[in-house]
Amino acid sequence: MMNLRLTDLGKRPLQILCLGAHSDDIEIGCGGTILHLIESQPSTHVDWVVFSSSTPRRREALRSAGLFLKGTKSRNITVRSYRDGFFPYVGMKIKEEFERLKRRINPGLVFTHYRHDLHQDHRLLNELTWNTFRDHLILEYEIPKYDGDLGSPNVFSPLKASTCQKKAAFLQEAFRTQASKPWFSNETFLALMRLRGVEGNSPTGFAEAFYGRKVTLQLQ
Numbered sequence: 001m002m003n004l005r006l007t008d009l010g011k012r013p014l015q016i017l018c019l020g021a022h023s024d025d026i027e028i029g030c031g032g033t034i035l036h037l038i039e040s041q042p043s044t045h046v047d048w049v050v051f052s053s054s055t056p057r058r059r060e061a062l063r064s065a066g067l068f069l070k071g072t073k074s075r076n077i078t079v080r081s082y083r084d085g086f087f088p089y090v091g092m093k094i095k096e097e098f099e100r101l102k103r104r105i106n107p108g109l110v111f112t113h114y115r116h117d118l119h120q121d122h123r124l125l126n127e128l129t130w131n132t133f134r135d136h137l138i139l140e141y142e143i144p145k146y147d148g149d150l151g152s153p154n155v156f157s158p159l160k161a162s163t164c165q166k167k168a169a170f171l172q173e174a175f176r177t178q179a180s181k182p183w184f185s186n187e188t189f190l191a192l193m194r195l196r197g198v199e200g201n202s203p204t205g206f207a208e209a210f211y212g213r214k215v216t217l218q219l220q
Ligand SMILES: [Zn+2]
Pocket: 021, 022, 025, 119, 122, 143
């Protein structure tokens, strides 16, 4: 296994784009890595885009983004209200959102949904991400769910146990409407990060994991 450092992206501060279909997707998928990155590189700029929300879910998304991005000097949070579960049927409007994003930003790293995620909204965002950002580092995150679509990710982000605890605590604090869902628990989030920590040989035992599909070798 080779260790790659995200600091090698040039002299300008790291610019990250986080894309999530629903209010809590980004946090579940890459919240620990975001917390860690911001702690180690506070100059990181984050563009954070959530595509679906109702009024209470929008409030929760904004609250959560505030918690997870607290340490950044620079951030831009967008919460849209496309209908949950219907993204493929309003694909043109969502594609236009991506076109606007492309004109506005040029991120060094993009976090998006997993290509083979079984939720149709997640999959559409994945397709449009690869469609839109053609020369960028894209990492696809995973969301545990009833459908059982977890695979074998190949990029691991080792995390301190305290960071994982903080991620789980922020999720519970921000997304009160999800409290009644049996899967939305600290155990779910910590269990997945513990298993990915095993696979990624994390010194702490914890990690988030992603799918990285392209690597360019500089043979000089
Ligand atoms: Zn989702």
